[in-house]
Amino acid sequence: MKNNAQPFALIFDMDGTLINSNPTHKEAFEQFFAKHNIEMTDEDFVNYVSGRMNPDIMKHFFGDDISSQKINALTREKESIFQELFEPKLKPIKGLMPFLKKAKEKDIPMALATSAPKMNIDFVFEHIPLGEYFPHLVHDTDVKEGKPAPEVFQKAARKLGFPPERCIVFEDSKAGVEAAQAAGMKVVVLTTTHTADELKGADWVIDDFTEVTITKLGKLVPEKEKVVFSK
Numbered sequence: 001m002k003n004n005a006q007p008f009a010l011i012f013d014m015d016g017t018l019i020n021s022n023p024t025h026k027e028a029f030e031q032f033f034a035k036h037n038i039e040m041t042d043e044d045f046v047n048y049v050s051g052r053m054n055p056d057i058m059k060h061f062f063g064d065d066i067s068s069q070k071i072n073a074l075t076r077e078k079e080s081i082f083q084e085l086f087e088p089k090l091k092p093i094k095g096l097m098p099f100l101k102k103a104k105e106k107d108i109p110m111a112l113a114t115s116a117p118k119m120n121i122d123f124v125f126e127h128i129p130l131g132e133y134f135p136h137l138v139h140d141t142d143v144k145e146g147k148p149a150p151e152v153f154q155k156a157a158r159k160l161g162f163p164p165e166r167c168i169v170f171e172d173s174k175a176g177v178e179a180a181q182a183a184g185m186k187v188v189v190l191t192t193t194h195t196a197d198e199l200k201g202a203d204w205v206i207d208d209f210t211e212v213t214i215t216k217l218g219k220l221v222p223e224k225e226k227v228v229f230s231k
Contacts, residue, residue, distance in 0.1 A: 006108055008221045009162040011153055011185070012134070013051075014114040016172030016192045019124060020093060021086055022050060028082035032074075033061065050193060051173030053115040053146035054078070075117060083123050090127045093190065095209030100133045106214055111136035113156035113169075115146050136160060147175040150183035157183070166221050177202050186220040188212070 016022040026045050033040045038061055040049070048060045054075040059066055062074070103110060112134040114121065121139055125131045136159040143151045157167045164184035171177050172193040180187035181201065189202040196205045203220055206212060 006106075007218055008166045008168055009109040009111070009157070009160040010103060010168050010170065010217075011111050011113050011156045011160070011180075012170045013172060013176050014112060014116050014121065014124065016050075017170050017176075017190055018092060018096060018112075018130065019090060019128070020192050021082075021090075022172070022193050024086040024089070025049075025082055028078060028085055029057075031081050032078040036062075038062075046174070051115060051147050051171075051175035051179075053140045053143075054117060055140070056146050076119070079117060079120055083120070087123075087127070090124065092128050092130075093192070093208050095212070097128075099209040099212055100130075102214065104133055108214065109136075109160045109162065110134055111138065111156040111160050113138040113152045115140055115152065117141070147173070148178035148182065150179050153180055153183040153185060157185070168217055168220055171202075174198070188217075188220075 012018060014021075015025060026049075029040055029045065029049060040061070049057050055068075055071050058071045058074050062070070100110070110133055112121070112130075117140050121137065136156060138152050138156045138159065140146070142155060143149075145151045153167070153169055154164070157164055160167070167183075167185040169176070169180035169183075169185050169187045170190070171180055171187055172190045174194060177187050177189055177199065186203045188204045188206060189199045191199065191205060191207050199205050204216075
């Protein structure tokens, strides 16, 4: 792969980052677990649900011996509840669309790296015109280990052709921040899911994308010769 002339690439999580969906995910999980006579506490949601892949979530609550077929069925059930609840209020995080437009105008490479299933990516892209900004996608079935493991971001970086130190991740969850840092990437985190005090380990904490500029992002990456992964 040829060296990319841009100084950095951007990798975005989806839930809580492009859209403020986590409160609805929590509501959907509460309804879903209630149907299965399982109690989920606020602490459970933070520690075992937020930012994590559905297979890991289902194994935690239903047992490690659950079959892949059962996981897929439960995932479809839960995400159908989520989509029904969230569709009337689906909109991008404040400032997201102007920022993505500016980044694309500057030819900044971008990828989506999410723990969400493809059915939810399709659902969001059907309602918000995000597809043109994200030619590179990494989702739950593309990785073996979910966040806080770094695999999802490492795969996104390879698709973009950038080394980790020249990638900036946008996240919202503690697990996502840990994953980005484990991948050796800079991380900008939104306060959609946690408070600023809870996110002190991030490189930059923001409330929404109106605070972000390409110039400020450039200050996060090291000033040195640009190198890239071979694909």
